[in-house]
Amino acid sequence: xxxxxxxxxxxxxxxxxxxxxxxxxxxxxxxxxxxxxxxxxxxxxxxxxxxxxxxxxxxxxxxxxxxxxxxxxxxxxxxxxxxxxxxxxxxxxxxxxxxxxxxxxxxxxxxxxxxxxxxxxxxxxxxxxxxxxxxxxxxxxxxxxxxxxxxxxxxxxxxxxxxxxxxxxxxxxxxxxxxxxxxxxxxxxxxxxxxxxxxxxxxxxxxxxxxxxxxxxxxxx
Numbered sequence: 455x456x457x458x459x460x461x462x463x464x465x466x467x468x469x470x471x472x473x474x475x476x477x478x479x480x481x482x483x484x485x486x487x488x489x490x491x492x493x494x495x496x497x498x499x500x501x502x503x504x505x506x507x508x509x510x511x512x513x514x515x516x517x518x519x520x521x522x523x524x525x526x527x528x529x530x531x532x533x534x535x536x537x538x539x540x541x542x543x544x545x546x547x548x549x550x551x552x553x554x555x556x557x558x559x560x561x562x563x564x565x566x567x568x569x570x571x572x573x574x575x576x577x578x579x580x581x582x583x584x585x586x587x588x589x590x591x592x593x594x595x596x597x598x599x600x601x602x603x604x605x606x607x608x609x610x611x612x613x614x615x616x617x618x619x620x621x622x623x624x625x626x627x628x629x630x631x632x633x634x635x636x637x638x639x640x641x642x643x644x645x646x647x648x649x650x651x652x653x654x655x656x657x658x659x660x661x662x663x664x665x666x667x668x669x670x671x672x673x674x675x
Contacts, residue, residue, distance in 0.1 A: 464596035465630045467604070469589040469611040470619065472508045474501075479581040483570035484529065487521075487579055488560035496549040498583040503543045503552070505584045507655050508614050518651060519543075521556060521579070528577040534563045544651050586619065598631055598638055602670045606663040610655040617658060618650055627662075641669045 481487035502520035526535035623629035
């Protein structure tokens with residue numbers, strides 16, 4: 455590493471798991487869902503968009519958030535499901551903006567249908583939130599080129615933490631790379647084109663691993 459980068463702190467790779475926490479809030483129809491969205495804890499909204507990626511057995515679904523999936527499978531309202539499914543949380547500045555969008559979509563659907571169909575027993579939307587449990591992976595990276603070999607071996611929990619969950623610049627992969635100035639600007643741009651919301655954690659690991667491999671293959675030794 456060049457001397458100008460010697461003061462940049464190495465990134466410590468972490469692993470994580472989520473603990474699901476029931477809020478006790480349930481909605482049997484769209485009216486109740488909308489009303490609960492007004493006050494539900496923001497971490498619950500975050501969970502139903504993002505944290506589900508770490509749920510055991512999670513696979514690429516038809517819809518990328520729990521609200522859309524519930525609308526399709528339990529309300530049998532495909533139009534509503536499509537509208538909810540188009541909400542990309544990465545396009546919003548904060549959870550409150552996402553909350554407003556969800557409520558707007560619900561209101562639009564209610565205005566069009568003038569009624570709210572009740573779900574069957576056991577099919578209510580159950581608002582859930584989660585706590586994250588962090589683990590030390592005993593892996594430190596000081597030279598970005600090391601990511602070429604290390605990234606394909608990272609756990610899904612590490613992928614989730616370093617690409618989705620953390621907002622700390624010293625822990626987010628792209629933010630850490632930006633600490634090197636313009637040296638890895640091209641690499642950061644390539645990573646930024648990958649929207650993690652539309653991929654499983656396994657797919658993110660594969661795609662970003664290839665980005666690192668292709669990028670550093672062309673870097674002069």
